[in-house]
Amino acid sequence: MAGSGGTNRAFLIGLARAFAGAIIFALPLFMTMEMWSIASYIEPLRFLLFLGFGLVLMIVLAFFSGFETSDGWLDATLDGVIAFAVGMISSGMLLWLFGVFPEDVTVAGALEIIALQAVPAGMGAVLATKQLGDERDENESEQTNEGRAGYFGQLILMLGGALFVGFNVAPTEEMLLITVSITPSKALALMACSILILHAFVYTVGFAGQEERPDGAGFLLTFAHYSVVGYALALACSAYVLWTFGRMDDVSLSLAAAMSVVLAFPASIGAGIARLVV
Structure with missing residues (x-):
């Protein structure tokens, strides 16, 4: 009892x-x-x-x-x-x-x-x-x-964090305003910045709960397997949320890609945070 x-x-x-x-x-x-x-x-x-x-x-x-x-x-x-x-x-x-x-x-x-x-x-x-x-x-x-929390479990957690944070930004008009004002070169820079911030949040800046690199894994292997793949998940999650909300209906492919890149910035931060807090 x-x-x-x-x-x-x-x-x-x-x-x-x-x-x-x-x-x-x-x-x-x-x-x-x-x-x-x-x-x-x-x-x-x-x-x-x-x-x-x-x-x-x-x-x-x-x-x-x-x-x-x-x-x-x-x-x-x-x-x-x-x-x-x-x-x-x-x-x-x-x-x-x-x-x-x-x-x-x-x-x-x-x-x-x-x-x-x-x-x-x-x-x-x-x-x-x-x-x-x-x-x-x-x-x-x-x-x-x-x-x-093996490799695929960690990726699922990153996907959850990306969806959670990206969902907070996706419905706002400000996200669209940023998209129409961004240039292709800035979009590429934003992608690079998103990946670097994601990697820094998880492995570099010393947050509580920060991940340790897997045994025998150097910077390039860790960066490719977690940070790059994590950003790809954030980008895919961003595109899915935008499609769900009808943001991609009747727009050009280039505009849809730019919207996904813009939304993937906060989504990638969410992916990094999710691996720290879960």
Whole structure:
């Protein structure tokens, strides 16, 4: 009985952290005008694909950093579903308090607005489990993660971080203004800068949780296997988010590429941060 009580208490504490993380991490999007209108024009298929993609990422992130120490994919799946539910509840509550919903909005329309916000909120719920936890929780999590976060696991975490940060910028008009004013040479320089910053965040500047280079791996091998591949994931994630939001519809290939490069700058930073905090 005592053990069950301790487990329930740990879960409730983790759930409280999840709600805090959902609000803290997704607050900029809750108060972004462009996010309120996306649900009104996004194509249903793209919308459903994005929700599915977001839920899968929450499950993967939960495998490395769930509400409780995860014993496997079944627990991680449960944590991911709970994180999405936390994202739905926190999004619905705050958007209602902010008076975002139009007076004539239908239940289905309100749920679409809430569900779109629930993806970054749910990811914040998962990530906050570690970031808002105490030192004992972090040590336990690090021991659990150590045997799980292999090369492909690290790449998945980078993808999650790229999506999370890129999602905060993608719907804004400022991103489009930067795109139309950037020159091809500046776009190439921005790509190089993104890769270098990603590498620096993970291996160079000495942040807490910074990665150690794999045994026997020199600078070039590490740079190619993690930093360059990580940026490629951030770039692909940026293009996917822009396509989901309809930003790439009826635009030239060069403009679509430029938009992806611009969005990949914050997304690559998110990829680097994700490997530090998860």
